[in-house]
Amino acid sequence: MPLRSEATRWSTVAKTFHWTMALLILGNGAFAFWMDGLKPSLNKINMFALHKSIGLTVLALFLLRVLWRFADRRPPHTPGPRWQMVAMHAVHALLYVLIVALPLTGWAFNSAHGYPLQYFRQFNLPAIVGHDEGLANVLIEVHEYLFWFLLLLLVPHVGGALKHHIVDRDDTLRRMLPFGRAKRSTPTPPGDSA
Numbered sequence: 001m002p003l004r005s006e007a008t009r010w011s012t013v014a015k016t017f018h019w020t021m022a023l024l025i026l027g028n029g030a031f032a033f034w035m036d037g038l039k040p041s042l043n044k045i046n047m048f049a050l051h052k053s054i055g056l057t058v059l060a061l062f063l064l065r066v067l068w069r070f071a072d073r074r075p076p077h078t079p080g081p082r083w084q085m086v087a088m089h090a091v092h093a094l095l096y097v098l099i100v101a102l103p104l105t106g107w108a109f110n111s112a113h114g115y116p117l118q119y120f121r122q123f124n125l126p127a128i129v130g131h132d133e134g135l136a137n138v139l140i141e142v143h144e145y146l147f148w149f150l151l152l153l154l155v156p157h158v159g160g161a162l163k164h165h166i167v168d169r170d171d172t173l174r175r176m177l178p179f180g181r182a183k184r185s186t187p188t189p190p191g192d193s194a
């Protein structure tokens with residue numbers, strides 16, 4: 001169970017961050033849409049409180065993931081045509097931006113609407129913007145559309161991973177799967193280890 005990533009595989013820590021956050025983000029988005037259809041009740045308020053706490057957990061995990069990324073270098077990228085490398089870097093960068101922007105817009109909406117914010121009923125968190133209903137109306141739209149944008153980005157992200165696995169038959173997906181192991185080593189193109 002390697003703690004640090006190697007040339008041919010992602011570390012257990014990096015995989016745990018990736019899959020835990022993917023599940024929490026997708027689950028939390030689906031949870032929000034499902035809750036939205038419920039009739040107003042105390043139960044609904046409690047469920048939204050849970051939605052907010054899960055979202056804040058994603059934000060905290062992002063900070064830890066970034067710190068870990070500084071300490072642990074990622075395995076080299078699987079070489080490919082230049083346009084594919086550029087597209088992959090752009091998608092990864094946008095995914096990281098969305099991982100932060102989704103919780104922050106949710107938090108900002110919550111603040112602008114004047115709702116209180118508690119983390120799993122343990123402690124209160126402050127408002128990050130002042131009470132402003134006009135701003136709240138914009139922020140909730142942004143919050144929801146960012147989630148749709150994330151789903152859109154998963155098309156090239158997941159599609160790319162499947163293409164590597166099925167068409168190119170390389171280890172790109174296998175080395176990221178929870179119990180996956182690289183079958184063959186992935187060659188490193190010169191100067192490509194960021």
Ligand code: HEM
Nearest residue numbers: 025029032033036052055056058102103106107110144147
């Ligand atoms: C992984 C992070 C998050 C994801 C994927 C996410 C996703 C979503 C989505 C898709 C909706 C729209 C539901 C609908 O309109 O039917 C929503 C609503 C909402 N989110 Fe989030 N969210 C996240 C984090 C947060 C955070 C951190 C907060 C607050 C601190 C928050 C507060 C809210 C609130 C209050 C609503 C309901 C707005 C309303 O209709 O009254 N969200 N969220």
Ligand code: HEM
Nearest residue numbers: 021022025026074077078092095096158161162172173176
């Ligand atoms: C909300 C869902 C997801 C998010 C936010 C996400 C985000 C990311 C990010 C930011 C990276 C880049 C890691 C880095 O270089 O630091 C990455 C890598 C990766 N993701 Fe995802 N991901 C998600 C879901 C998925 C799914 C469903 C798959 C399955 C096909 C997948 C497969 C991969 C693979 C194979 C890599 C490694 C790519 C490589 O070695 O260059 N991801 N993911």
